[in-house]
Amino acid sequence: MTRITREISEFVAGVSYDTLPAEVVERTKTLVMDLVGIALRARHDADSTPSLFAAVDTLGLARGEASVIGEGAGYAPPGAALVNGALAHSLDFDDTHAPGSIHSGAPIVPAALAAAEMTGSGGREVIAAIVAGFEVHIRLSLALVPKDHYQRGFHPTATCGAFGAAAAAARVFGLSARQVADAFGICLSQAAGTVQFVVGGAWTKRFQVGYAAMNGLIAASLAREGFRGAGEPIEGKAGFLRSYAPNPLFEKATDGLGEVYETLAIAVKPYPCCRYAHAAMDALIALRRAHDIEPGDVEAVEIGLPRTGWNIIGDPEDDKRRPASVADGQFSMPFCAAVALRQGDMAWDDYARHLGDPETLALCARVSCVVDPRAEAEFPARMSGVARVRTSRGTFEEFVAVPKGEPENFPTADEQHAKFAGLVGPYLSSARVDALAAALRSLDEARDIGALFSLTRADRGDRHAPLEVAAAAG
Numbered sequence: 513m514t515r516i517t518r519e520i521s522e523f524v525a526g527v528s529y530d531t532l533p534a535e536v537v538e539r540t541k542t543l544v545m546d547l548v549g550i551a552l553r554a555r556h557d558a559d560s561t562p563s564l565f566a567a568v569d570t571l572g573l574a575r576g577e578a579s580v581i582g583e584g585a586g587y588a589p590p591g592a593a594l595v596n597g598a599l600a601h602s603l604d605f606d607d608t609h610a611p612g613s614i615h616s617g618a619p620i621v622p623a624a625l626a627a628a629e630m631t632g633s634g635g636r637e638v639i640a641a642i643v644a645g646f647e648v649h650i651r652l653s654l655a656l657v658p659k660d661h662y663q664r665g666f667h668p669t670a671t672c673g674a675f676g677a678a679a680a681a682a683r684v685f686g687l688s689a690r691q692v693a694d695a696f697g698i699c700l701s702q703a704a705g706t707v708q709f710v711v712g713g714a715w716t717k718r719f720q721v722g723y724a725a726m727n728g729l730i731a732a733s734l735a736r737e738g739f740r741g742a743g744e745p746i747e748g749k750a751g752f753l754r755s756y757a758p759n760p761l762f763e764k765a766t767d768g769l770g771e772v773y774e775t776l777a778i779a780v781k782p783y784p785c786c787r788y789a790h791a792a793m794d795a796l797i798a799l800r801r802a803h804d805i806e807p808g809d810v811e812a813v814e815i816g817l818p819r820t821g822w823n824i825i826g827d828p829e830d831d832k833r834r835p836a837s838v839a840d841g842q843f844s845m846p847f848c849a850a851v852a853l854r855q856g857d858m859a860w861d862d863y864a865r866h867l868g869d870p871e872t873l874a875l876c877a878r879v880s881c882v883v884d885p886r887a888e889a890e891f892p893a894r895m896s897g898v899a900r901v902r903t904s905r906g907t908f909e910e911f912v913a914v915p916k917g918e919p920e921n922f923p924t925a926d927e928q929h930a931k932f933a934g935l936v937g938p939y940l941s942s943a944r945v946d947a948l949a950a951a952l953r954s955l956d957e958a959r960d961i962g963a964l965f966s967l968t969r970a971d972r973g974d975r976h977a978p979l980e981v982a983a984a985a986g
Contacts, residue, residue: 513689513690513693513743513744514743514744514747514748515747515766516746516747516762516765516766517693517696517743517744517745517746517747518689518693519766519769520648520651520679520692520696520746520765520766520769521689521690521692521693521696522689523644523647523648523769523770524644524648524679524682524683524687524689524692525682525683525687525688525689525691525692526689526770527640527641527643527644527683527770528640529636529637529639529640529956532639532640532643532773533773535776536643536773536775536776537639537956539775539776539778540639540642540643540646540775541639541952541953541954541955541956542780542928543607543616543617543621543642543775543778543780544617544621544642544952544955545928545932545949545952545953546606546607546617546780546928546931546932547600547606547607547617547618547621548581548932548948548952548968549931549932549935549936550599550600550602550603550605550606550935551581551582551596551599551600551602552581552582552599552935552936552939552940552968553603553860553935553936553938553939554599554600554602554603555580555581555582555583555599556582556938556939556970557603557860558599558602558603558718558838559715559837559838559839560598560602560715560718560719561599561602563715564595564598564599564715564718564719564722565595568587568591568594568595571591572588573587573588573590573591573594574587574588574591575587575588576588576589576591576592577589577629578591578592578593578626578629578630579592579625579629579961579962579965579966580592580595580596580599580965581596581599581965581968582599582939582968582969582970583968583969584966584969589626589627589629589630589729589733590626590726590729590730591726592622592625592626592629593622593623593625593626593677593722593725593726593728593729594622594722594723594725594726595622595722596621596622596625596626596722596725597618597619597622597623597677597721597722597723597724597725597726598718598719598721598722598723599718599722600617600618600621600622600721600722601615601618601669601717601718601721601722602715602718603784603860604717604781604784604785604786604842604843605781605783605784605785605860605935606618606781607778607779607780607781608778608779608780608781608787608895608917609650609653609774609777609778609779610777610779610787610892610893610894610895610918611654611658611777611892611893612649612650612653612654612658612668612672612774612892613653613658613659613662613668613820613892613895614649614650614653614658614668614669614672614673615669615721616645616646616649616650616669616676616778617778618669618673618721618722618725619645619649619669619670619673619674619676619677619721619722619724619725619728620642620645620646620649620673620676620677620679620680620725620728621642621645621680622677622722622725623645623677623678623680623681623725623726623728623729623732624638624641624642624645624680624681624683624684625638625961625965626681626725626729627641627680627681627684627685627729627732628641628684628961629961629962630684631684631685633684633961634958634959634960634961635954635955635956635957635958635959635961636956637683637684638684638955638958638961639955639956640683641679641680641681641683641684642680643773643775644679644680644682644683645676645677645679645680645683645728646676646774646775646778647679647769647773647774647775648672648675648676648679649672649673649675649676649679650672650676650774650775650777650778651764651765651766651767651769651774652668652672652675652676652746652752652753652765653668653672654761654764654765655753655760655761655762655763655764655765656668656672656753656756656757656760657757657759657760657761658820658892659819659820659891659892660757660758660759661756661757662707662820662823664756664757664758665706665707665708666705666706666707666756667705667706667707667709667717667720668705669705669721669724670703670704670705670720670721670723670724671703671704671705671724671756672703673705673721673724673725673728674699674702674703674704674724674727674728674731675696675699675703675728675746675752676724676728677724677725677726677727677728677729677731677732678692678695678696678698678699678727678728678729678731678732678735679692679695679696679728680728681695681728681729681731681732681733682695682732682735682736685732685733685736687732687735687736691735691736692735693741693743693745694734694735694739694740694741695728695731695732695734695735695741696731696741696745696746697740697741697742697743697745698730698731698734698735698739698741698742699727699728699731699741699745699752700741700742700745700751700752701742702724702727702730702731703724703727703752703756704720704723704724705720705721705724706720707824709839710824710843713836713837713838713839713840714839715839717839746765747762747765753765776919777919778919779915779917779918779919779922780917780922780923780928780931781917782916782917782923782931783848783852783857783858783859784842784858784859784860784863785841785842785843785848785858786821786824786825786842786843786848787895787915788817788818788820788821788824788825788845788895788897789821789825789845789848789849789897790895790897790915790916790917791887791894791895791896791897791898791912791913791914791915792815792816792817792845792848792849792897792898792899792912793848793849793852793858793897793915794897794912794915794916795897795898795899795910795911795912796813796849796852796853796899796901796910797852797856797857798910798912799899799901799908799909799910800852800853800856801856802908803903803905803908805853805901805903805908807850807853807854807871807875809903809904809905810853810875810878810901810902810903811878811902811903811904812878812879812880812901812902813849813853813878813879813880813899813900813901813902814879814880814881814882814899814900814902815845815846815849815879815880815881815882815897815898815899815900816881816882816883816884816886816887816897816898816899816900816911817845817881817882817883817884817887817897818883818884818887818888818890818891818892818895818896818897819883819888819891820891820892821887821891821895821897822881822882822883824843825843825844825845825848825881826845826881826882827881829846829880829881832844832845832846832847832876832881833846833847833873833876833877833879834873834876835847835867835876836867837867838863838867841863841866841867844876845879845881846876846877846879846880846881847866847867847872847876849875849876849879849899850866850872850873850875850876850879851866851872853875853901854866854871854872854875859934860935884897884898886898886911890913894913894914894915894918895915896911896912896913896914896915897911897912897915898910898911898912929949932945932949933945933949936948936968938972939970939971939972940968940970940971940972941971941972944967944971944972947967948964948967948968951964951967952964
C-alpha cells in the first residue's frame with residue numbers, strides 16, 4: 513500500500529468510539545437525527561419515492577432483514593442502503609460541508625446502518641463507523657478541489673460518497689487496514705455522479721447519492737469476503753484523485769486525519785433547497801424584516817453568489833425563473849428568493865404552495881443572479897451570498913458570509929428539534945416523535961438498530977400521497 517491509501521485505511525480500521533472526542537459523538541448523533549427526519553418525510557412526500565420503491569421491489573431488493581426508514585417490511589441490505597440514501601437526499605434538506613461542497617450524511621449513515629443490521633452491531637459501533645465515513649468522504653472531496661471536480665461535471669457527494677460509505681461499512685464489519693484498502697480499490701470502479709441533474713427536473717441527484725451508499729456497502733462486503741480491489745485506488749496513476757480532478761491536492765486527503773475532525777465542520781440546513789441559496793435567503797429574510805418589505809414593493813432583486821453556486825442555481829436564468837417541479841425549485845435561486853420574500857422562511861410544504869403560484873412566479877421573474885466577488889472570495893471555505901432588493905422606497909443590501917446552520921452559526925437543540933418534529937409530525941404522533949428523538953439522541957446506548965427503525969413507522973392517520981406538483985405547475 514502506498515502512503516495515502518495506507519494512512520486512510522489504517523485510520524478507518526482503528527477508529528474507536530471510546531477515543532472519539534465527546535463533541536464529535538454528540539454532533540454525529542445530531543446529524544443522524546437530522547437525516548432520519550428528512551428521510552422519513554421523503555418516504556411519504558417526495559415525488560420520486562413511488563418509482564424508487566417500485567424499482568427496488570422489481571429488482572428483488574425489497575426482501576430481506578434490513579430496514580428502511582418509515583417502512584415495516586424488510587429489505588436486502590443493499591436495497592436498504594440505496595433507498596435510505598436516496599430518501600435522505602430527496603428533499604435537499606440534508607447536511608452540508610462547505611469547504612468540501614458535499615452532503616456527507618446521505619451516502620454514509622445508510623451504509624453504516626445497513627452494515628450494523630447485517631452484523632447485529634450496536635449504536636457505539638455505528639457512531640464510530642459514521643465518523644470514519646465522514647472523515648474519508650470530506651477529505652477526498654477537499655483533495656479533489658471541489659471547484660475543479662464540479663467543473664468536470666462531477667457531483668462529489670456521490671463520487672466521494674462510495675468511498676465514505678465503504679469506510680463506514682468496513683468499520684462496522686471490523687475489517688483490517690488491508691481489507692479497507694481492498695474496499696477502496698473496489699469503490700474505484702463504482703465512483704459516479706454528475707451535476708447534469710440540474711437539467712430537466714431530474715431525480716438522479718437523489719438516486720446517485722443512494723447508489724453511493726449501496727456501492728460502498730457492496731465494496732466493503734466484497735472485501736470482507738476476500739475480494740481484491742485495485743491497488744493505489746486513491747493516489748495511483750489511474751486512481752481516484754488523478755482521474756477525477758485536474759490538479760488534486762494529495763495532502764488534503766490525510767491532513768489532520770485522526771486529530772482534526774471534519775465532522776465538526778458539517779452544517780445542517782434550515783431550508784429544503786440547495787445550500788448555495790441559503791446565505792442569500794438569510795439576507796433576504798433579514799432585509800424583509802428590517803425594512804418591512806412586502807412582495808408588492810419589490811421592483812427587482814439581484815442575488816450575488818460564488819461562481820460554483822451560480823452555475824448550479826443561477827444559470828440559465830430564464831429556466832431558473834420558471835421552475836416546473838420540486839427538483840427545479842430546489843436548484844432555482846429565483847424561486848427560493850421569491851418564497852423567502854413572500855414568507856420570511858421556507859419549509860418543505862412550500863413547494864406545494866408556491867410551484868405554479870402566479871404571484872410567486874411573477875416575483876421569480878424579477879430575480880437575477882450574478883457572480884459576486886465577495887462571495888467568490890469566501891468560497892470554498894464558506895457558501896456566502898448577497899441580496900440587493902430594489903423597491904419604490906429605495907434599494908437595500910445585505911451580505912451574509914456564514915449562513916445559518918454552519919458550525920459557527922449552528923442551530924440550538926430546540927431549533928434542531930423543531931426542524932425534526934416539523935418533518936416527521938405529519939406521520940408520527942407526538943408521543944412517537946418524542947420517543948424517536950430520544951432514541952436518536954441516545955444512539956450510543958442502542959443495542960438493536962432494528963428497534964430504532966421501528967419507531968420511524970407512521971402511527972397517525974393524516975398521511976398523504978407523495979408530492980405531485982409538476983403537472984400542476986405546467
